[in-house]
Structures are given as structure tokens and as C-alpha cells.
Amino acid sequence: MDLATIFLSPTLWAMTLSLGTPIALAALGGTFSERSGVVNIAMEGIMLTAAFFAVFFSSLTGNAWLGLLLAVACGLGMGLLMAWAAVHLRADQIVIGTAVNMIAAGLTAYLLHIFFGQGSPSNTPQLPVVTIPGLAQLPFVGDVIGHQNVMVYITIGLFILAHYVLFHTVFGLRLRSAGENPQATESAGLSVYRLRYLGVLIGAFLSALGGAYLSIGVLNSFTQNMTSGRGYIALAAMIFGKWTPWGAFGAAMLFGWASALGYMFQGTSVPYQLVLILPYVLTVVALVGLVGRSRPPAADGIPYVHAR
Amino acid sequence: MEAGAIPKEGKLGQMRHFKRGTIGFIGASLAVLLAACGGSGSAGSTNTPSQQSNSAAASQAAGEGTSGSGTASGLKVGLVADVGGLHDHSFNQSADDGLMRAQKELGIQATAVQSQRPEDYVTNLSNLAQQGDQLVIAVGFNMTDAVQQVAPQFPKTHFLLIDSTVNLPNVTSALFKSEQAGYLVGALSGLLETKGGLPHLNGQNVVGVIGGQEIPPVDSYIAGFQQGFKQTDPSGKVLLRYVGNFTDTAAGEQLASLEISQGTDIVFQVAGPVGQGVFNAASQHNAYAIGVDSDESYLAPNVVLTSAIKRVDVAVFDTIKALQDNSLQSGVSTFELKNDGVGMAPPMKGIPQAIVDQVNQLKQQIVAGQITVSPEVQK
Numbered sequence: 282m283d284l285a286t287i288f289l290s291p292t293l294w295a296m297t298l299s300l301g302t303p304i305a306l307a308a309l310g311g312t313f314s315e316r317s318g319v320v321n322i323a324m325e326g327i328m329l330t331a332a333f334f335a336v337f338f339s340s341l342t343g344n345a346w347l348g349l350l351l352a353v354a355c356g357l358g359m360g361l362l363m364a365w366a367a368v369h370l371r372a373d374q375i376v377i378g379t380a381v382n383m384i385a386a387g388l389t390a391y392l393l394h395i396f397f398g399q400g401s402p403s404n405t406p407q408l409p410v411v412t413i414p415g416l417a418q419l420p421f422v423g424d425v426i427g428h429q430n431v432m433v434y435i436t437i438g439l440f441i442l443a444h445y446v447l448f449h450t451v452f453g454l455r456l457r458s459a460g461e462n463p464q465a466t467e468s469a470g471l472s473v474y475r476l477r478y479l480g481v482l483i484g485a486f487l488s489a490l491g492g493a494y495l496s497i498g499v500l501n502s503f504t505q506n507m508t509s510g511r512g513y514i515a516l517a518a519m520i521f522g523k524w525t526p527w528g529a530f531g532a533a534m535l536f537g538w539a540s541a542l543g544y545m546f547q548g549t550s551v552p553y554q555l556v557l558i559l560p561y562v563l564t565v566v567a568l569v570g571l572v573g574r575s576r577p578p579a580a581d582g583i584p585y586v587h588a589r
Numbered sequence: 590m591e592a593g594a595i596p597k598e599g600k601l602g603q604m605r606h607f608k609r610g611t612i613g614f615i616g617a618s619l620a621v622l623l624a625a626c627g628g629s630g631s632a633g634s635t636n637t638p639s640q641q642s643n644s645a646a647a648s649q650a651a652g653e654g655t656s657g658s659g660t661a662s663g664l665k666v667g668l669v670a671d672v673g674g675l676h677d678h679s680f681n682q683s684a685d686d687g688l689m690r691a692q693k694e695l696g697i698q699a700t701a702v703q704s705q706r707p708e709d710y711v712t713n714l715s716n717l718a719q720q721g722d723q724l725v726i727a728v729g730f731n732m733t734d735a736v737q738q739v740a741p742q743f744p745k746t747h748f749l750l751i752d753s754t755v756n757l758p759n760v761t762s763a764l765f766k767s768e769q770a771g772y773l774v775g776a777l778s779g780l781l782e783t784k785g786g787l788p789h790l791n792g793q794n795v796v797g798v799i800g801g802q803e804i805p806p807v808d809s810y811i812a813g814f815q816q817g818f819k820q821t822d823p824s825g826k827v828l829l830r831y832v833g834n835f836t837d838t839a840a841g842e843q844l845a846s847l848e849i850s851q852g853t854d855i856v857f858q859v860a861g862p863v864g865q866g867v868f869n870a871a872s873q874h875n876a877y878a879i880g881v882d883s884d885e886s887y888l889a890p891n892v893v894l895t896s897a898i899k900r901v902d903v904a905v906f907d908t909i910k911a912l913q914d915n916s917l918q919s920g921v922s923t924f925e926l927k928n929d930g931v932g933m934a935p936p937m938k939g940i941p942q943a944i945v946d947q948v949n950q951l952k953q954q955i956v957a958g959q960i961t962v963s964p965e966v967q968k
Contacts, residue, residue: 292850296843303839386705394676400865403872403889499839500869504862505674509837544844547830553803557833 287545291424296544298429299499301537302436303328303491303508307515308522308529309443310487315524316447317480318460318473319367320582322378323359325512326385327485328492331356333389335493336503337396340405345497349408352493353486359385360485364478371584382512390505400502407501408432408494432494439487443526456480460578463585473585488512517564523575532564539563664697664724666909667717671729672704673835677862679882680901684728684751687905695913710735718743724912726905727751730806736760747917749908751901752806758919763904766925767806768962769955770897771813771857773933774879777895777940777948778814778855779821786941789875790854797828797848799867801835801860809964810859810881810897816962820951828853829966832863841866849874855894857881868892884934896934903930927956 287293307324314321334355339348363381366372393401410430417427426433447453458466459476466473491511496503514536521535522528539560546556668688670681685701692699700722702713710732717725718739726749727736733753740748740757747759754762778796781787798814800807815827828848832840841863845856849870856871857879858864864881868889871878880886880896904924911917924930933952936945954960 292847296847300843390674390703398676400676400678400888403868403887495839499842500866502838502865502869504836504838504865505677506672506836507838509834509840540840541843544830544840544847547844548828553831553833557831 287542290545291421293538293541293545294425295429296541297534297538298426298433299537300540301534302430302433302498303494304511304515304518304536305440305530305533306436306491306494307488307512308518308533309440309526310484310491311515311519312484312522312524312526312529313443313447313456313487314481314484315519315581316460316578317456317477318463318578318580318583318585319364319477319481319484320374320378321363321481321484322375322516323363323381323512324484324488324491324515325508325510326378326382327356327359327488328495328508328512329382329385329389329506330359331489331492332496332507333392333503335497336401336405336501337392339407339497339501340402343406345406345408348406348497349490349493352497353489356485356489356492357482360482361478363485364481367481367584368474368477371586374582374584386506389503393503393505397503400504403502405497405501408498430494430498432490432498435490436494439490440526440530447526457578459585460580463580467587474587477585488515491515514560520575520577521564521567524577532567535563535567536560664695664909664913665700665720665722666691666697666724666726666912667700667702667720667722668726668905669710669713669717669728669732670701670703671731671835672706673861675701675703677835678885678888679861679864680751680899681728681861683883683899683901684726684905687902688726688909690902691906691909695909697909697913707731711739714739714748715742718746723747724749724909726908728901729753730804747912747919749905751904754921761908761917761919762921763901763908764921764923765806765899765901765904765931766809766923766962766964767897767899767931768809768813768816768964769926770899770931770933771810771815771859772817772820772955772960772962773813773948773952774857774895774897775814775817775819776821776951777817777933777936777944778857778879779818779825780944780947781855781894781940782822782825784941784944786944787877787939789877791852793852793854794822794825795828795852795854796825797845797851797853797856798830799841799844799848799856799858799860799863800829800831801863802833803831805964807859808966811857812964812966813962814857814897815967817951821947826852829968832860835861835863838863838866842870845870845878846874849876855879857897859897864888880934886934886937891937893937894940895936898932898934900924900930900932926952 307328311321311324331352335348335352338351339345363377366377367374408431412428417423455471456476459473463473518532519529521532543556543559547553673681675681675685688699691697704710704713714725714727714735724747728751730752736748736750736755740760744759750760750762782794798811800811818827830844841860845867848856855877856867858867859881868878872889872892877894878892880893882899885896886893
């Protein structure tokens with residue numbers, strides 16, 4: 282297979298979308314959390330937890346949508362825990378994130394063994410792949426975005442919504458102000474605590490969607506550590522995207538594209554180890570060469586103490 | 590599903606609890622965290638008892654533990670699982686099965702710990718040796734360096750290394766001729782491609798392989814598969830891709846889907862737990878898959894044609910028994926078709942008997958030494 286065939290193959294671009302989606306969701310989650318002023322490195326843990334509970338509840342209720350809903354609820358539970366520790370207890374946010382990641386790795390492995398000693402049931406319901414009528418019939422474009430898992434479309438919708446909320450609503454302005462200058466936020470009569478709770482919870486919600494997409498969207502099973510570092514890649518995508526929704530989306534899709542390219546290249550004369558590091562090499566190159574300095578929100582990671 | 594009803598309540602209970610007393614929830618989480626750390630071997634003294642009781646409970650669930658009466662022998666055996674986990678439906682699980690059988694039948698005291706990441710190997714192996722285990726089992730090729738490093742520090746402890754060789758007086762290396770098992774499932778695939786006989790075969794004469802990492806124990810299966818396939822379907826094509834790890838199940842799904850979109854109708858997975866993603870892709874796209882290490886047909890009943898089996902459990906059990914009988918030797922023990930150390934799981938119903946018979950003939954030829962299978966992958 283030569284280069285041109287690979288680049289022009291709709292499979293490459295369809296795979297880009299599906300590989301980029303979980304990373305994009307988690308990166309957007311991180312963006313919301315950090316925009317409100319709470320450093321979030323717990324995307325990996327929240328994704329993994331949601332991935333487990335999505336399979337758990339999906340097989341329990343026999344309905345993938347209920348599985349998704351309850352998995353998100355579990356993700357929100359973890360987010361609440363994080364927000365409480367970060368905002369009320371003013372604990373070190375990096376430590377909180379690390380703890381969440383470790384708890385998630387241990388907890389899900391343990392629960393997997395307790396509930397599914399034989400592996401998650403093979404008849405676990407899965408979120409559907411949808412075909413968009415009309416769009417799917419178009420040449421090339423139809424093959425790329427006409428026939429994807431429903432979560433891919435939900436993700437695109439969420440990004441449009443997220444950009445609007447963050448940059449074109451009063452709530453978005455307030456959320457960002459809590460991350461830039463919380464003193465000013467409070468002097469305007471707003472609760473920084475409440476805004477930061479919301480930022481972290483929205484972040485947990487989005488990361489949980491990303492995790493659930495992996496386990497009941499791409500697959501219908503959970504295996505140990507199956508997020509496989511995507512939460513950390515999302516962290517990079519968030520920074521790479523300069524804490525903006527579309528930036529995060531682009532960065533996540535670049536990762537997805539590089540991974541997809543790696544998969545396509547395998548079996549050609551290029552050594553596969555080289556191909557597998559492509560996403561990481563590309564990021565470094567892009568980060569150094571194309572994006573320039575990436576500045577976090579000014580009060581990101583600094584616990585806020587009430588002025589009274 | 591009935592077992593599932595209890596967790597749901599438990600989970601809700603936990604949530605309610607959370608509202609009232611967050612401290613309690615944190616406490617519970619910390620306990621879980623501690624347990625998790627224990628698994629990775631940060632504190633040998635705290636982790637082992639819980640792991641031990643775990644193992645004991647597991648053996649009791651498996652068949653009313655006779656372990657209580659058997660402990661008379663007092664032999665202590667520890668096992669360090671690789672990052673795939675003790676319940677990977679594959680390699681580590683098979684090793685654990687062997688350990689559990691030894692606990693039940695030989696009355697040994699078993700401890701199994703799990704590695705969360707490769708940095709844990711040395712700590713876990715040392716901890717088990719330090720707590721006085723007479724035999725420490727290192728499951729997997731990736732622990733070769735760790736065994737090389739730890740074994741000289743504990744000359745009185747015997748080590749069993751699965752899938753790799755370390756030349757030390759207190760190390761036994763168990764090697765599997767998994768290329769022979771790969772050969773059989775490859776031959777089966779080739780026969781199905783040329784003769785048909787199953788509804789979802791597409792007649793394009795292409796089969797696929799998904800490997801975990803490009804390491805000898807994976808590649809020997811793949812090499813055997815290539816040779817067996819070529820034997821029965823000389824004009825067919827084998828697509829080969831690696832995931833690059835043994836955890837990213839979703840990537841396994843994507844790679845298998847890609848190969849299926851390129852004409853593959855039978856995918857052989859040599860990727861441990863990641864194989865679940867391969868089965869998933871095969872079932873979604875109406876293709877077939879072949880399992881690895883242990884009989885994986887229960888994971889996807891109408892998708893898994895058969896599995897290439899490596900009896901890690903036999904290697905573990907035999908080594909423990911040899912230690913108990915004082916007949917354990919260092920050096921290499923080889924497990925192959927001849928001594929049932931590798932093989933092919935019972936094929937799926939619906940595969941024509943004539944094809945199965947032909948594969949069995951090839952098996953006899955390998956056992957008789959008429960066919961030799963190379964462990965080198967053709968790129």
C-alpha cells in the first residue's frame with residue numbers, strides 16, 4: 282500500500298474520528314475543570330471508572346443507554362469527591378488527581394474480579410452505530426462520517442455546545458473568571474466555590490462519557506487498565522489546545538489521526554515500533570513548532586480562600 | 590445476573606453514605622487504594638495476608654477447599670502476575686489456575702500478587718522471596734531481567750520463569766513450543782479458507798493476526814500460524830499487526846476491524862486481554878476469531894473457532910510438584926505437543942469433521958518429528 286492510497290482511504294479518516302473521540306471528550310473535560318481554576322489530571326481515573334461502570338450497568342440493566350447514564354453518575358461521584366478535596370479542603374490538586382487515578386486502577390480491577398470473574402458478559406449491550414441518511418450516501422465523506430458510533434456524533438454536538446457555553450454565555454464568562462482572577466469573581470458577588478465545583482463536575486461528566494465510549498461504544502467489555510493512558514494524552518491535548526474546546530478537539534483528532542496512520546502503516550515495510558510512537562512525536566513537533574506558548578488560566582491550580 | 594443484583598444495592602448504599610458522611614467514603618477509598626498498592630507490592634507485609642486469603646477464597650469457590658487439611662506440607666509458593674492481571678482470561682490466569690490446583694491437591698500455601706506496571710516486577714519478586722517462599726513464579730517474558738536481578742540475591746529460593754531463560758542455579762525456565770500450537774490453528778484457518786464450511790467465510794482467502802507486543806512468546810505463535818496456514822493454503826494471505834501493549838483493548842478492536850475491512854474473515858489474536866477487543870470486532874463484523882493461551886471460546890461462543898493453547902498451568906503445577914518431591918531441576922523445561930504442554934482447544938461446532946481430522950493428522954506429524962515448526966516470524 283503506498284502513501285497516497287493510505288491518505289485517500291476513508292478508513293483512515295473514519296478511524297481518526299473514532300480514535301480521537303475518547304481523547305477529545307476527556308480533553309474537553311480537563312479544559313472545563315482548569316478554566317474554573319482546578320488542575321485536573323484525573324481524567325484517566327474517571328475514564329477508567331466510567332468504563333467499568335458502563336459495562337457493569339449496561340449488562341445489569343440490559344440497556345446501553347442506562348449503562349451510560351449510570352456510568353456518568355459514577356464519574357460525577359468521583360468528580361464531587363475531587364471538587365470537595367480541591368475546593369473545600371484546598372488539597373494539592375496534583376496529589377488529588379494522582380490519588381483518583383490510583384483508586385480507579387485498583388478499584389476497577391478489584392470490582393472486575395468480584396463481579397465478572399469470568400470477564401464481562403459477552404452479551405453486554407452496546408451503544409449503537411448509526412447511519413446518517415443522506416450523508417452516508419455521499420462518496421468519501423459518507424464513508425468517513427456517515428456511519429459512526431452514536432457517541433461520535435454526541436461528541437461533536439457537545440463541542441459546539443461547549444464552545445458556545447464557555448465563550449458566549451454569562452456562565453462561561455463567570456467560570457473563566459474563577460480560573461483567572463477569583464478575587465474579582467467574588468467581589469462581583471459570585472461564589473468561586475460553586476463555580477469551581479461546577480467546572481470539576483462538568484469535567485468529570487465529559488471524561489466519564491469518554492470512558493464509557495471506550496467500553497460500551499467501541500467495545501462491549503471491560504478489561505483491566507483498558508483506558509491505557511488516554512487520560513494522560515487528553516491532558517496533553519488540553520494543553521496543546523490552549524484550554525479551548527476547538528483546540529482540544531483538534532489536538533485530540535491529531536492524536537487519533539496519528540494512531541490511525543500508525544495502524545494503517547503496519548504491515549508495510551515501516552517498522553511497527555516506529556509507527557506506534559508517531560502520535561507522540563507529532564505532538565512534540567506540533568507543540569514546539571506550530572502552537573507556540575500555551576498559557577494556562579492564571580489561577581489554575583491555586584486553591585481559593587474565601588475573602589470574608 | 591443474580592450476582593449482579595447485589596452490587597447495585599452496594600453501589601447505591603455507597604452513594605447514600607457519601608451524602609451523609611464523606612469521611613467514611615474517603616476512608617473506604619483509602620482502604621481500596623491501600624489494597625491496590627499492596628497488589629503492586631509497595632509493602633510486602635501488608636499485602637500478602639490479604640492476597641493469601643483472596644487465593645484461599647478463590648480455591649474454596651472453585652471446589653470446597655481441601656487446602657486446610659493439606660497445609661501440612663507447608664511448602665510456600667508465590668506467584669507474580671504481569672500487568673495483564675491475574676484474571677486476563679489468558680496467560681496469567683492460566684498460571685494462577687496451576688497455582689490454585691497445587692494449593693488444592695498438594696496443600697501448598699499460595700500467594701499471588703499482581704504487577705500494576707513493569708517497575709513492580711523486582712519489588713514483587715523480592716517481597717515474595719523475602720517472606721520465605723521456597724518457590725517464586727515469574728509469569729512472563731517481560732520479567733526476564735527482573736529474575737536475572739533478583740534470583741542471585743536469594744540463593745535459597747527457587748525461581749520459575751515462564752517463557753524465557755535465565756541461566757542461574759536457582760532458576761528453572763519453562764519454555765513452550767507455542768509455534769506448534771500456532772501451526773495447528775493456522776492449518777485449520779487455511780483449510781477453512783480453501784474448503785469453506787462456515788456461513789461467514791467470505792472466500793477472499795485472507796486471514797489476519799493481531800499480536801500484543803513483538804516479543805518471542807507472541808511471535809512464536811504467529812510464526813507457527815503463518816507456517817500452518819501456508820501448508821494448507823499456499824496462495825492465501827496473512828495480515829499481521831501489533832497493538833504494542835497488552836492493555837489497550839479498544840485498539841485491539843480497531844486493528845481487527847481494519848484487517849476485517851481488508852478482507853480478513855478469520856483473525857488470530859495473540860494479545861492476552863486485548864484479544865477481547867478482537868473478538869468484539871469479529872462478532873460485530875460477522876467474522877471469526879481464534880483465541881490464545883487458554884480455551885477462550887466462552888468469551889464469544891459463535892465467534893471463536895478454537896484457541897491455540899499453552900498449558901502454563903501444567904508448567905506451574907508440575908514445577909511445584911517437582912519441588913515437593915525434591916526432584917526440581919534448574920535449567921530449561923520444554924513444553925510441547927508431545928507432552929501436551931501446548932495444543933489446540935476443541936474446535937467450534939460446525940467446522941467440518943474432515944478439516945478437524947486433517948489438522949489432527951498434521952499434529953501427529955509434528956509429534957512424530959516429520960514436521961518441524963520454526964519460531965521465526967516471516968515479515
